[in-house]
Amino acid sequence: xxxxxxxxxxxxxxxxxxxxxxxxxxxxxxxxxxxxxxxxxxxxxxxxxxxxxxxxxxxxxxxxxxxxxxxxxxxxxxxxxxxxxxxxxxxxxxxxxxxxxxxxxxxxxxxxxxxxxxxxxxxxxxxxxxxxxxxxxxxxxxxxxxxxxxxxxxxxxxxxxxxxxxxxxxxxxxxxxxxxxxxxxxxxxxxxxxxxxxxxxxxxxxxxxxxxxxxxxxxxxxxxxxxxxxxxx
Numbered sequence: 001x002x003x004x005x006x007x008x009x010x011x012x013x014x015x016x017x018x019x020x021x022x023x024x025x026x027x028x029x030x031x032x033x034x035x036x037x038x039x040x041x042x043x044x045x046x047x048x049x050x051x052x053x054x055x056x057x058x059x060x061x062x063x064x065x066x067x068x069x070x071x072x073x074x075x076x077x078x079x080x081x082x083x084x085x086x087x088x089x090x091x092x093x094x095x096x097x098x099x100x101x102x103x104x105x106x107x108x109x110x111x112x113x114x115x116x117x118x119x120x121x122x123x124x125x126x127x128x129x130x131x132x133x134x135x136x137x138x139x140x141x142x143x144x145x146x147x148x149x150x151x152x153x154x155x156x157x158x159x160x161x162x163x164x165x166x167x168x169x170x171x172x173x174x175x176x177x178x179x180x181x182x183x184x185x186x187x188x189x190x191x192x193x194x195x196x197x198x199x200x201x202x203x204x205x206x207x208x209x210x211x212x213x214x215x216x217x218x219x220x221x222x223x224x225x226x227x228x229x230x231x232x233x
């Protein structure tokens with residue numbers, strides 16, 4: 001489906017991450033959570049960029065989040081304001097939540113977007129499955145959608161978040177886990193869950209390293225789903 005959409009809201013959610021909500025076209029359906037082509041008007045003309053949806057299909061809007069950069073598309077995305085128009089093409093992809101099995105969501109940075117949508121879907125549909133999110137951010141300021149994730153833990157007793165920070169200063173008041181996602185954190189997040197499915201989203205390096213660790217932990221390839229985000233810049 002290709003449709004014109006108007007911007008509803010366009011906030012900066014962290015110093016380097018921008019989020020945009022668009023009106024949801026009539027009849028637009030997607031699975032939790034696929035991606036779309038999002039075409040914007042840039043100084044180089046119309047440019048379409050593949051973007052994972054950052055919301056559940058249960059929501060009355062379409063949401064996308066992107067790390068800002070100096071590319072023409074990212075600049076146009078960050079400048080969107082309510083009332084501006086864009087074009088969506090989709091939805092596509094097989095990175096979709098299995099509603100019948102426990103889920104371990106593993107996100108690095110802006111890779112949180114489709115996983116946030118999965119968590120929203122589970123809460124809105126009151127799915128009886130356990131969902132654990134392992135989320136690696138640079139520092140507390142760069143935890144995208146932090147308040148939304150905290151609200152989801154209140155709404156859904158089956159949902160739990162494990163944060164880790166990779167670049168927070170030693171003198172930071174942060175008392176949680178520090179460092180990159182490792183096998184110990186993955187084991188802690190999956191404790192007590194049988195036959196869980198893993199959904200890994202982030203840079204190619206994060207995805208590859210997480211796959212390697214999961215397989216060393218004995219997780220079968222058929223239980224590992226991944227989405228690689230390129231062009232973080």
